[in-house]
Amino acid sequence: MLKALFSLPRSVWLLGLISLVNDSASEMMYPLIPLYLSGVLMAGPRVLGLIEGIAEAVASLLKLWAGVMVDRSGRSKPWIVGGYGIAGLARPTIAFVGSWPLLLVLRVADRIGKAVRTAPRDALLAANIAPGQRGLAFGLHRAMDNSGAVIGPLLAWALLAHGAPLQKVFLWALLPGLACLALTTAVRDAPPPAAPPPAFSWVLADLPVPLRRYLVVVALFTLGNSSNMFLFLRARQLGMAEAQVPLLWASVSAVAALFSVPLSGLSDRLGRVRLLVTGYLAYAVFYVGMAVWAEPGWRLYALFGLYGIFMAATEGVERALMADLAPPAQRGTAFGWLNLVMGAMLLPASLLFGWLWEGLSSTIAFGFSAGCALAAALLLTAWVRPGTRMH
Numbered sequence: 357m358l359k360a361l362f363s364l365p366r367s368v369w370l371l372g373l374i375s376l377v378n379d380s381a382s383e384m385m386y387p388l389i390p391l392y393l394s395g396v397l398m399a400g401p402r403v404l405g406l407i408e409g410i411a412e413a414v415a416s417l418l419k420l421w422a423g424v425m426v427d428r429s430g431r432s433k434p435w436i437v438g439g440y441g442i443a444g445l446a447r448p449t450i451a452f453v454g455s456w457p458l459l460l461v462l463r464v465a466d467r468i469g470k471a472v473r474t475a476p477r478d479a480l481l482a483a484n485i486a487p488g489q490r491g492l493a494f495g496l497h498r499a500m501d502n503s504g505a506v507i508g509p510l511l512a513w514a515l516l517a518h519g520a521p522l523q524k525v526f527l528w529a530l531l532p533g534l535a536c537l538a539l540t541t542a543v544r545d546a547p548p549p550a551a552p553p554p555a556f557s558w559v560l561a562d563l564p565v566p567l568r569r570y571l572v573v574v575a576l577f578t579l580g581n582s583s584n585m586f587l588f589l590r591a592r593q594l595g596m597a598e599a600q601v602p603l604l605w606a607s608v609s610a611v612a613a614l615f616s617v618p619l620s621g622l623s624d625r626l627g628r629v630r631l632l633v634t635g636y637l638a639y640a641v642f643y644v645g646m647a648v649w650a651e652p653g654w655r656l657y658a659l660f661g662l663y664g665i666f667m668a669a670t671e672g673v674e675r676a677l678m679a680d681l682a683p684p685a686q687r688g689t690a691f692g693w694l695n696l697v698m699g700a701m702l703l704p705a706s707l708l709f710g711w712l713w714e715g716l717s718s719t720i721a722f723g724f725s726a727g728c729a730l731a732a733a734l735l736l737t738a739w740v741r742p743g744t745r746m747h
Contacts, residue, residue, distance in 0.1 A: 360489065360492055360621070361492065361496060361617065364485065364489065364492070364493055364496065365484045365485065367480065367481075367484045367543070367544065367546075368481060368484060368485065368493050368496060368497065369496075370539070370542060370543060371477060371480065371481060371497060371543070372496055372497045372499075372500035372501070373500060373539060374436075374440065374536055374539045374540055374543075375497060375500055375501040375504060376500040376501060376503050376504035376507075377504060377532050377535050377536040377539060378440055378443070378444070378504065378532070378533070378536040379501050379502070379503075379504030379505045379507075379508060379609075380504040380505075380507040380508040380511070380532045381444065381447060381504075381508065381529040381530075381531075381532035381533040381536065382443070382447060382466075382508065382529070383504065383505040383507075383508030383509055383512075383605065383609065384508040384509065384511050384512045384525060384526075384528065384529045384532075384602075385447055385450065385508075385512070385525065385526055385529050386508075386584075386585075386605070387509055387512070387585075387588050387601050387602045387604075387605040388512060388522055388525060388526075388601070388602065389450070389459075389463075389585060390404055390585040390586075390588050390589050390592075391522065391588070391592065391598055391601065392450075392459075392522045393407070393456060393459065394589070394592075397453075397454075397455060397456045397459065399456045401586065401589060401709075401710040401713045401714050402707075402710045402711065402714055403456055403710075404583070404585055404586070404589065404706075404710060405582065405583070405586075405706040405707050405708075405709060405710025405711070406460075406706075406707065406710070407456065407459060407460045407463055408463070408582075408583035408585060408702065408706045409583075409702055409703035409704070409705070409706035409707050410460060410464065410703060411460065411463040411464045411466070411467040412467055412698075412699040412700075412702035412703060412706075413699065413700055413702065413703035414464050414467065414468070415464065415467035415468050415470065415471035415699055416471070416695070416696045416697075416698075416699030416700040416702075417696065417700075418468055418471035418472055419471040419472075419474060419475055419692050419695035419696050419699055420475070420689070420692035420693060420695070420696040421692070422435050422439075422471065422472045422473070422474075422475050422476055422688075422692060423475030423476070423479065423688040423689050423690070423691050423692020423693070423695070424688065424689050424692055425688070426475065426476045426479050426687075426688030427479075427553040427685065427686060427687070427688040427689050428553065430545070430547075430548030430549075431545050432476035432477065432479060432480040432543075432545055432546070432688075433476075433540075433543045433544070433545050435472050435473055435475075435476035436473045436476055436477055436480070436540055436543055437537070437540040437541065437543070438469075438472055438473070439469045439470060439471070439472040439473025439474070439476075439477075440469065440473055440533075440536050440537050440540050441469070441537050441540075442465060442466075442468060442469030442472070443465075443466045443469030443470055443473075443533070444469070444530070444533030444534060444536055444537050445530075445533070446462050446465035446466045446469060447462075447466055447526070447529050447530075447533060448526050448527050448528075448529045448530040448533065449462055450462050450526050451523040451524070451526035451527045452523075467699075471695070471699070474691070474695050475688055475691040475692040475694075475695055476688065478494075478675055478678075478679075478687075478691040479687040479688040479691050480543075480545070480546055481493060481494065481497060481675075481679075482675075482679040482682075482687050482691075483546035483547075483684075483687065484546055487679075487680065488624055489624065490624065490676040490679050490680065491620045491621050491622070491623040491624040491628070491672065491673060491676045492617065492620060492621040492624060493676075494620055494671075494672035494673070494675045494676045494679075495616045495617045495618075495619065495620020495621055495668075495672035495673075495676075496616075496617055496620075496672075497672065498612070498616040498620065498667075498668070498671040498672040499612075499613045499614075499616035499617045499672075500613075501671075502609040502610075502612040502613035502616060502664075502667065502668075503609070503613045504609075505605070505606070505608075505609030505612070505613075506606045506609045506610045506613060508529075508532075508602075508606075509602035509603065509605045509606035509609070510602070510603070510606050511528070512525050512602040513599060513600075513602040513603050513606070515528065516598070516599045516602070517599055549684045549685045553685040553686050553689065560693065562686070563682075563686065563689075563690065563693070564681060564682075564683070566681050566740060567678070567681040567682060567690060567693075569739050569740050570677065570678070570681060570736075570740050571693060571694065571697050572735070572739075573732050573735050573736045573739065573740060574674070574694065574697050574698060574732075575697050575701050576728060576731055576732045576735060577636060577728060577729060577732035578697065578698050578701035578702065578705060579701055579704065579705050579708075579728050580643075580705065580724060580725035580726070580727065580728025580729055580732075581639075581701075581702075581705060581725065581728070581729075582702070582705040582706040582708070582709035582710075582725065583702065583705075583706045583709075586706075586709055586710070586713070586721075587646070587660075587663075588601050588604075588605070590646055590650070590718060590722075591604055591652075591656060593718065594650055594651055594652055594656065595651075595652045596652050596656065604656065604657065604660055605660075607657055607660055607661060607664070608660045608661070608663050608664040608667070609664065610664065611661045611663075611664025611665060611667075611668065612664040612665075612667040612668045612671070613668075614664075614668075615664070615665060615668035615669075616667075616668040616671065616672055619631060619668045619669045619672075619673070620668070620671075620672035620673050620676065623672075623673045623676060623677075624676075628673050628674075628676060628677035628680065629677075629736060629737065629740055631669050631670070631673045632669070632670055632673055632674060632677070632733075632736060633733045633736055633737055634669050635665075635666045635667075635668075635669030635670035635673070636666075636670070636729045636730070636732055636733035636736070637729070637730075637733055638662055638663075638665050638666040638669065639663075639666045639670075639725075639726075639729045640726040640727075640729040640730050640733075641662060641726075642659055642662045642663045642666060643722045643723070643725045643726040643729070644722070644723065644726045645659045645662070646659060646722050647718065647719040647721075647722035647723050647726075648719065674694070675691070675694075678690055678691060678694050708724070709721050709724070709725065712724060
């Protein structure tokens with residue numbers, strides 16, 4: 357495993373390092389935004405669902421557009437540099453927000469930054485690795501990304517533990533954001549594919565049938581995969597101290613970072629579908645546990661550790677599967693569609709989750725999400741060639 361890891365191209369490691377530094381900035385703030393929203397801006401779960409849903413939905417079309425433009429131009433670097441730059445400047449500006457509509461504007465800007473960089477980055481990764489190493493390479497990228505998601509919450513916890521207000525924590529996120537932007541200047545574009553991409557189609561007629569089926573499965577799963585910020589809100593509802601919430605999220609990212617490489621690498625041998633189904637089942641168990649079993653202490657940390665396993669088994673594998681299914685000349689478009697589906701479905705997912713929570717109960721909201729994960733696992737198994745190595 358170590359020999360295979362160190363044989364990966366320089367570009368894979370560089371993109372992983374960029375994600376590590378970026379996530380150390382974004383994850384300093386991410387677990388604290390729902391606390392800032394409820395404790396300072398005096399808004400509840402429905403507003404949280406509205407903000408996160410709109411932010412992702414507005415950005416989702418840009419994800420597809422950026423992917424299509426990469427295929428047309430053969431260049432990924434400008435989108436990567438621009439995307440990290442927009443997000444790096446938008447995030448710390450939240451420190452000056454005094455109302456939730458302004459928070460919405462900055463969350464939209466942050467998501468736009470992610471939108472214009474994600475498909476180009478994934479397409480560049482796929483272009484630089486052999487098919488038999490895709491799981492390993494995407495797993496390494498996710499492991500480094502999640503390592504940053506450990507560092508960020510730990511920095512936030514240290515600042516909060518020393519009495520820093522939430523606004524000051526947000527301002528500190530500017531430093532790693534600027535460092536990330538500097539690193540992107542070292543990215544090199546891959547040579548464009550020899551064959552030009554076919555004409556773009558909004559009905560996906562130019563994409564392979566297995567890829568289209570996979571997108572349907574992703575849409576069903578994402579309908580139950582609302583914003584993670586509801587998890588932080590649930591932790592606070594159960595009695596978790598404010599300063600402990602970043603530590604809880606750091607534990608998730610630590611587990612994901614530890615297991616991303618071995619689980620994603622395992623998909624190169626056992627098949628992507630098997631790993632994704634395992635991840636979906638772990639997600640369902642986690643959400644049921646959050647509904648009926650969670651309480652502050654070891655139970656909550658154990659459940660969030662399981663959530664880390666879900667992330668490790670799916671984040672890299674879902675991208676490796678998309679790289680397997682996409683023709684080389686349409687990788688940017690394919691990753692754009694993947695990110696579009698995930699982003700667009702987050703709006704109804706977050707609105708529905710917030711409505712179920714406030715209108716009925718948190719138990720029903722978490723139960724609905726678990727049901728979507730189980731349904732997606734069944735559909736994936738029955739519809740997307742189960743048990744095969746998808747390349």
